[in-house]
Amino acid sequence: MELRQQQAAIAAYRGGLMLVSAAPGSGKTHTLAALAARLICAGRLPPESEVLVVTFTRSAVDTIQARIRRALQAEHAPADRFRVMTLHSLANQIVRERPDLAGTVQDFRIDDELSGRQTLPEAARSFIETEYDYWRSFLPPDLPARQAAEVEAQWRETTQRIGGEVTRLAKNLRLTPNDLRRLIDGQTAGAPAQPPISPFLRIGAAIYERYERILSAGGRLDFDDLIWRAIIALNNDDAFRRRLGQRWLYILEDEAQDSTPLQEEILGALSREHGNWVRVGDPNQAIMTTFTASDVRFFRDEFPRRPGVRKASLSASGRSAQPIIDLANRLADWAAQQHPEPDVRRMGLSNDVRIEPVGPDDPQANPPADECVIHVQPFNDGEAETARVAESAARYVLEHSTRTCAVLVPTNAFGRLIVGALQSIQERHQERALFEDQLRNPAGVRNVARVLAQALRFCSQPLNTAALVALRQALVDLAAWDRRAGIGESRGVAEARPAYGPLTNDARVNVLLRSARLERLLFPEPAGQPALPERVEVSRQEQIEIDRLAALAAKWVRASVLPPDQLALTVAHDVFRRNEDLALAHELAVSLRRYLDVNPQAQLGELAEQLDDIAGNRQKYMSDSLVEAGFEPAPGVITVTTMHKAKGLEWDRVYLTSVDQIEFPHDVNGAFRGEQWYLEGRDPATEARMQLRALHDWAIRGTPMPDERELIRQARLDYIAERLRLLYVGITRARRDLIISYSRQRLGRANAPALAIQAL
Numbered sequence: 133m134e135l136r137q138q139q140a141a142i143a144a145y146r147g148g149l150m151l152v153s154a155a156p157g158s159g160k161t162h163t164l165a166a167l168a169a170r171l172i173c174a175g176r177l178p179p180e181s182e183v184l185v186v187t188f189t190r191s192a193v194d195t196i197q198a199r200i201r202r203a204l205q206a207e208h209a210p211a212d213r214f215r216v217m218t219l220h221s222l223a224n225q226i227v228r229e230r231p232d233l234a235g236t237v238q239d240f241r242i243d244d245e246l247s248g249r250q251t252l253p254e255a256a257r258s259f260i261e262t263e264y265d266y267w268r269s270f271l272p273p274d275l276p277a278r279q280a281a282e283v284e285a286q287w288r289e290t291t292q293r294i295g296g297e298v299t300r301l302a303k304n305l306r307l308t309p310n311d312l313r314r315l316i317d318g319q320t321a322g323a324p325a326q327p328p329i330s331p332f333l334r335i336g337a338a339i340y341e342r343y344e345r346i347l348s349a350g351g352r353l354d355f356d357d358l359i360w361r362a363i364i365a366l367n368n369d370d371a372f373r374r375r376l377g378q379r380w381l382y383i384l385e386d387e388a389q390d391s392t393p394l395q396e397e398i399l400g401a402l403s404r405e406h407g408n409w410v411r412v413g414d415p416n417q418a419i420m421t422t423f424t425a426s427d428v429r430f431f432r433d434e435f436p437r438r439p440g441v442r443k444a445s446l447s448a449s450g451r452s453a454q455p456i457i458d459l460a461n462r463l464a465d466w467a468a469q470q471h472p473e474p475d476v477r478r479m480g481l482s483n484d485v486r487i488e489p490v491g492p493d494d495p496q497a498n499p500p501a502d503e504c505v506i507h508v509q510p511f512n513d514g515e516a517e518t519a520r521v522a523e524s525a526a527r528y529v530l531e532h533s534t535r536t537c538a539v540l541v542p543t544n545a546f547g548r549l550i551v552g553a554l555q556s557i558q559e560r561h562q563e564r565a566l567f568e569d570q571l572r573n574p575a576g577v578r579n580v581a582r583v584l585a586q587a588l589r590f591c592s593q594p595l596n597t598a599a600l601v602a603l604r605q606a607l608v609d610l611a612a613w614d615r616r617a618g619i620g621e622s623r624g625v626a627e628a629r630p631a632y633g634p635l636t637n638d639a640r641v642n643v644l645l646r647s648a649r650l651e652r653l654l655f656p657e658p659a660g661q662p663a664l665p666e667r668v669e670v671s672r673q674e675q676i677e678i679d680r681l682a683a684l685a686a687k688w689v690r691a692s693v694l695p696p697d698q699l700a701l702t703v704a705h706d707v708f709r710r711n712e713d714l715a716l717a718h719e720l721a722v723s724l725r726r727y728l729d730v731n732p733q734a735q736l737g738e739l740a741e742q743l744d745d746i747a748g749n750r751q752k753y754m755s756d757s758l759v760e761a762g763f764e765p766a767p768g769v770i771t772v773t774t775m776h777k778a779k780g781l782e783w784d785r786v787y788l789t790s791v792d793q794i795e796f797p798h799d800v801n802g803a804f805r806g807e808q809w810y811l812e813g814r815d816p817a818t819e820a821r822m823q824l825r826a827l828h829d830w831a832i833r834g835t836p837m838p839d840e841r842e843l844i845r846q847a848r849l850d851y852i853a854e855r856l857r858l859l860y861v862g863i864t865r866a867r868r869d870l871i872i873s874y875s876r877q878r879l880g881r882a883n884a885p886a887l888a889i890q891a892l
Contacts, residue, residue, distance in 0.1 A: 133162070133165070133166045133169070133202075133203045133206065134495070135162075135163070135166055136159070136448050136490065136491075136494065137448075138158075138444070138445065138446050138447065138448060139159060139162065139163045139166065139446065141444065142163050142167060142410075142444050142446070143163060143166040143167045143170050144170075145167060145171075145410060146171075146174070146176065147176075147382075147406075147407070147408045148407055148408065148440060148442060149407055149409050149410075149435075149438060149440055149441045149442065150409075150410045150411070150441065150442045150443075150444060151388075151411050151431070151435055151436055151441055151442070151443050151444070152410065152411065152412040152413075152443075152444045152445065152446060153413070153414060153415065153443070153444075153445045153446070153482075153484065153485045154412055154413065154414050154445070154446040154485075155414060155416075155445075155446060155447045155448075155449050155485055155486075155487040155488075156414065156417065156449060156451060156452075156460075156487065156861075156864035157449035157450065157451025157452065157487075157782065157864070158446035158447060158448060158449045158487075159446065159449075159496075160386070160412050160413075160414075160446055161192070161195060161196060161199065161386070162199065163412070163446060164185060164196060164384050164386060164412060165196055165199035165200045165202075165203055166203060167384060167410065168183045168185055168196075168200050168203075168214050168382075168384060169200050169203035169204050169207065169209075171183050171382050172204065172209060172213045172214060173204070173207050173209050176381075176382075177213055177381060177382075178378075178381070180378075180379065181213075181378060181379060181380070181381040182213050182214055182215050182379060182380055182381070183213065183214040183215070183380070183381070183382045183384065184214075184215050184217070184222075184380035184382065184383050184384070184402075185200075185214065185215070185216040185217070185384045185385075185386065186217060186218070186219055186222060186383065186384070186385050186386065186399065187216065187217075187218060187385075187386040187387060188218070188219075188386060188387035188390060189218065189387075189757065189759055189760040190218055190715075190719070190760065191712075191715075191759055191760050191762045192386060192387075192759070193216045193217065193218060193221075194715070194762075196216045196386070197216045200214055200216070215380070219359060219395055219398070220355050220358055220359070222362070222398070223358045223359040223361070223362035223398065224242070224358055224362075226362040226365055226366065226376065226398075227240075227358060227361045227362050227365060229365075230365050230369070230372055231365075233364070233365035233366075233368045233369050233372060234361035234362065234364050234365040234368075235361065235364055236353065236361055237351065239351075240351060240352070240353055241350070241351060241352045241353070241726060241729045241730070242352065242353055242354070242355070242358060242726060243347070243352050243353065243354045243355075243726070243730075244355075244722070244723050244726055246723040246724065246726065246727040246742055246753075249751065250730075251343060251346050251347060251354075252292060252295060252296055252299070252339075252343055253292055254342075254346055255295060255339050255340075255342035255343035255345075255346055256288070256291050256292040256295045256339050258342045259291070259295070259335065259338050259339050259342060260288065260291060263338070267287075267291065267335075268284075270287065270331075270810075270811060271283055271284065271287055271810055272810055283810050286808065286810075287808075287810070290808065290816055290817065291335065291339070291816075292339075293816075293817040294332055294335050294336045294339065294816050294817045294820050295335070295336055295339030295340065295343065296817075297336065297817045297818070297820060297821040298312075298333065298336025298337060298339065298340055298820050298821065298824055299336070299339065299340040299343055300356060301821055301824050301825065302337075302340055302824065303354075303356035303357065303360055303394070304356060304392050304393040304394050305393060305824070305825075305828050306360060306363075306393075306394075306397075307828070308344075309337070309340050309341040309344050312337045312340060312824075313337060313341070315827060315828070315831055316329050316333065316334060316337055316827070328839070328840065329823070329827075330819055330820060330823045330840065330843070332814075332816040332817070332819050332820040332823075333819075333820040333823045333824055333827070335816075335820070336817075336820045336824070350729075350730055352729075352730065356394065359394040359395070359398055360394060362398055363394065363397050363398050363401065366398070366401045366402070367401070373401055373402070373404070374405055376402055377401075377402050377403065377404065377405050377406060378405075378406075380402055381406055381408060382406075382408045382410075383399055383402060383403050383408060383409045383410070384410045384412070385399060385409065385410065385411045385412065385413075386412055386413075387412075387413055388411035388412055388413035388431045388435075389413035389414055389415050389417060389418040389426075389428055389431045389432070390413070390418060390420050390426045391411075391413075391426060391427075391430045391431055392426045392427075392430075393427075393430070396430055407440070411431065411435060413431050414485075415428050415431060415432040415482050416464060416481050416482060416857055416860050416861075417779060417857060417860070417861050418431070418432075418854070418857055419775075419776055419779065419854060419857050419858045419861055420776075421850065421854055428857075432482065445484075445485045446485075447485050447486060447487060447488045448488050448489070448490045448491075448494075449487050449488070449489070449490065449498075450489070450490040450494055450496030450497055450498050451496075451498075451782055451864070451867055452487075452498065452499070452782075452864065452866060452867055453498055453499040453500065453501050453503070453504035453867065453868055454489055454498060454501040454504070455501055455504045455506055456504060456506065456863065456864070456866050456867075456870055457487045457488070457489060457498075459506060459863055459870070459892060460487055460860060460863050460864050461483070461486045461487055462892050463481065463856075463859065463860055463863065463888055463892060464481040464482065464483040464486070464860065465483050466888060466891050466892065467480045467481035467483075467856050467888070468480070468481055468482060468483045469483075470891065471798070471856075472798060472799070472887070473798065473799075473800055473849065473852060475849050476798075476849060476852050476853050476856070479849060479850070479853035480852070480853035480856040480857065481856050481857060481860055487864070499784075499867050499868045503868060504868055504869065505868070505869040505870070505871070506869070506870045506871075506872075507870075507871050507872070508872045508873075508885070508889060509871060509872070509873045509874075510873070510874060510875075510876060510885070511873060511874070511875050511876070512875065512876055512877060513875050513876070513877045513878065514546070514549065514790075514875045514877075514878045514879075515549075516875070517789065517790070517873055517874070517875045518546075518549040518550050518552070518553045518789075519553050520873075521539060521550065521553075521787050521789055521871075521873055522539075522550055522553035522554045522556075522557060523553075523557065524787070524871065525537055525539050525554070525567075525770045525785075525787055526554065526557045526561075526566050526567075526770065528785055529566060529768050529769060529770055530561070530566075532768070532784070532785075533767060533768035534767050534768065535767060535768070535784040535785065535868075536765040536766070536767055536769075536771070536782075536783040536784045536785075537765075537769075537770045537771070537783055537784065537785045537786075537787075538765065538770065538771040538772070538773065538778065538781075538783040538785075538786050538787065538865065539770060539771070539772045539773075539787045539789060540773060540774065540775045540778050540786060540787065540788055540789065540862050540865065541571075541772070541773070541774055541775070541789050541790065542774065542775055542789070542790050542795040542796075542858075543774070543790075543795070544571050544572060544774065546789060546790050547571045547772055547773070547774060548571065550772055550789065551567070551569050551571070551772055554566060554567045554770065554772065564768075565769060566769065566770060567769060567770035567771070567772055568766070568769055568770070568771055568772065569772055570758055570763065570771055570772060570773040570777065571749070571772060571773060571774065572749040572752060573746055573747075573749055573751075573752060573753055574758050574763050575763075576712060576713065576716060576762065576763060577716055577746065577753055578746065578747045578748075578749065579609065579610055579713075579747075580704075580708065580713050580716045580717050580720065581720060581743045581744075581746040581747040581753070582606045582609065582610075582743075582744075582747035583606045583607065583610055583703070583707055583708075584700050584703060584704070584717065584720060584743050585606075585740045585741075585743035585744045585746075585747055586599070586602050586603040586605075586606040586740070587603060587606075587688055587699075587700075587703040588696065588699065588700065588703075588736045588737075588739055588740040588743065589602070589603075589736070589737060589740035590602075590603045590685060590688070590689075591688055591689055591691075591692040591699065591736055592692075592735060592736035592737040592740065593737070594650065594654065594685075594689045594692075595650050595651060596650075597645055597646045597647075597648060597650060598646070600645055600650065600681075600685060601642045601645050601646060603681075603685065604641070604642065604645065604681055605642075607681075607707065610707065610708075638674070638677075640674065641674055641677055641678065644664060644668065644670065644674060644678060645678065645681075647664065647665055647668065648663045648664050648678075649661075649663050650663075653678070653682045654682055654685055654686040654689060655686060663682075664678075684706060684707075687702075687706070688702065688703055688706075692736065695725070695728075696724050696725075696728065696736060696739050697721040697722065697724045697725040697728075698721075699736075700717065700720060700721040700724055701717065701718065701721050703717075704717030704718070704721070712762035715762065716762070720743065720746075720753075723753075724739055724742075724743075727739065727742060757776070757777050757779055757780060758771075758773060758777050758778065758780075758781060759779070759780035759781060763781070764781075765781060765782075765783050771783065775788070775858050775859075775861060775862045776858065778861070778862070778865050779861050781865060782865055782866070782867055783865060783866065783867065784866075784867045784868045784869065785866065785867075785868060785869040785870075785871070786862070786865050786866035786869070786870055786871070787871045787872075787873065788859075788862045788863070788870065788871070788872045788873070789873050789874075790873070790874060790875070790878070791859065791862075791872050791873065791874050791885060791886050791889055792874040792875065792878065792883050792884060792885055792886055793883065793884050793885070793886055793887065794878060794879060794883060795855070795886070796855045796856070796858075796859055796886035796887075796888065797848075797851070797852055797855065798852060798886070798887040798888070800845055800848045800849060800852065804848055804851060806818060814844065815844075815847060818847040818850075818851070819840075819843055819844060819847060821847075822843050822846055822847045822850070823843050826838055826843065826846075856888065859886065859888060872889060874886070874889075
């Protein structure tokens with residue numbers, strides 16, 4: 133593998149603890165693959181040992197595996213002796229190997245997005261119903277009826293979020309509901325005098341207790357349980373832990389800036405004897421701390437203090453033009469040295485590793501600096517901003533059909549306004565697709581779920597002509613998506629497997645299907661009566677189309693005697709052409725099986741509704757990032773998504789919208805999103821999470837316990853710091869052009885550009 137100087141130095145690693153800070157676009161995946169291959173080819177692995185690569189997303193597993201195999205093949209080495217897994221896959225393997233040590237049964241079940249999405253709402257609902265008067269006491273008593281109903285609905289949603297935040301963090305701190313209750317009640321052995329406890333933490337603890345009770349009753353584990361159980365197994369048998377440590381003699385960790393306490397513990401336990409642990413990440417791209425139990429301090433501050441840790445960096449990046457690189461570096465300098473909040477200077481962005489352009493002979497050359505455009509555009513209000521940004525982005529892709537473009541938004545709500553503006557423009561350009569809505573579930577996920585949903589729904593009612601027409605429409609939409617994605621020309625196509633082929637979008641075919649006798653259409657008999665009305669003329673193309681659809685539908689109806697997950701896989705292998713789509717279909721099929729484990733009476737129609745919720749963006753599925761869903765930007769098509777989900781991707785032109793002081797605050801005493809007016813401006817979920825972390829540190833380490841006002845201040849500082857990192861991520865998605873916009877009036881009040889943008 134061809135490597136830059138910094139990459140080659142890291143690939144020369146031969147053992148010990150190493151921390152690699154990798155700038156955006158610096159090739160960390162390429163470097164990890166090269167390092168794994170060189171460790172294998174150097175003959176440093178004893179028999180039965182492997183290189184273990186732990187990565188954050190399932191899509192990254194496939195990417196890294198493929199790159200390691202190519203590197204090994206180039207060295208004429210066998211493509212084995214390595215394992216690439218997500219952390220959850222690693223934990224699952226450990227627990228499956230020794231469930232007795234993990235304290236669980238052999239046939240335990242795992243909650244995922246489908247099977248587990250009801251559990252937390254059910255726990256929150258149970259708390260509200262049981263403690264309704266107490267729960268209702270947090271709300272103003274004399275609101276008008278309509279406003280009272282709206283506020284109560286918001287408080288219900290917030291209560292569920294409190295439960296989720298507390299549950300997730302408690303598990304990462306390895307606190308059972310009883311442990312948490314004792315900690316809150318001041319009964320922890322050796323703890324100092326009891327500090328005041330936020331009522332929101334008490335609410336979260338009560339929901340956590342109910343959540344665990346529901347899981348336990350069904351013999352289920354969630355993903356955090358899985359990692360926790362793996363740690364228990366490792367700690368319960370030192371010989372078992374050492375044997376696994378010897379099996380995975382080198383551990384390479386990707387995206388380590390998003391590490392959680394459980395992740396730190398499991399990888400630390402596996403590497404305890406040999407100490408061969410390489411952690412690669414970018415602290416400036418740690419943007420998940422308000423959504424997960426991760427904390428950038430583990431990677432940025434605590435790991436480097438371990439004895440013997442070597443530091444390395446990947447700073448050379450061919451992604452962006454020099455002016456965009458300069459802007460990102462200036463943002464890091466300003467945040468670390470001049471931000472008005474001194475605490476944010478150490479919490480937000482680091483300027484230890486600055487992005488550098490690649491050398492003149494690098495195969496991934498930076499785009500020309502003289503062609504780069506950086507523009508900051510103010511608008512009078514949000515309506516003007518959405519309209520003008522949409523018009524500009526549409527004009528760009530119409531004029532540059534070979535370049536990629538994205539409109540990145542801070543929230544789904546603002547993104548929906550952008551999508552609405554683009555839909556109006558799309559009506560004037562029916563000849564081509566101008567944009568893809570990737571706000572909630574990526575389009576690829578939605579397309580796969582829609583086809584599977586309609587196939588399962590038709591199999592549940594095979595004599596319903598409307599269901600067959602809906603199935604056909606889903607296939608028509610998929611064919612259009614395949615054509616837009618360039619299927620047959622791009623990588624990832626399973627050429628040896630016959631594809632279903634595109635359908636026409638002729639509405640006449642739908643009329644013919646509605647008039648058909650489906651039992652005759654699907655299961656014709658020799659010399660039997662025709663399926664279509666005799667006096668209706670059917671063209672040869674229409675007949676081919678109807679026969680093709682009928683053959684597939686009949687096959688799936690026959691296959692409906694299989695378990696639903698196997699039926700879904702049967703449909704997938706008949707229809708999908710991209711490896712990414714097949715992988716998504718497999719994930720959805722596994723989710724259906726797990727959902728059936730929890731809901732054994734569910735019929736095909738109910739399973740179709742679950743998939744419909746994903747297809748209709750009513751339920752999030754595997755969509756914390758577009759990279760997770762195997763997404764790649766299409767030339768000439770605008771991607772509309774959030775800044776969070778854009779991480780790991782790049783576009784030629786990027787529009788960063790709503791870069792204002794509402795979305796990117798800088799003053800710890802200002803107004804913040806998530807803080808509820810009816811709760812006197814408090815953010816209950818964040819407050820509960822912050823106090824739980826502080827309470828744990830107070831009880832375990834004896835650190836001072838902050839009061840309520842200080843907790844709120846710390847929560848705001850964390851938010852300010854993370855939003856700076858989010859802005860950095862947004863800027864570094866751009867290759868050639870960066871357009872930054874904001875509105876002078878938004879959400880009913882005067883507004884200003886983010887202080888960072890003013891400073892730069």
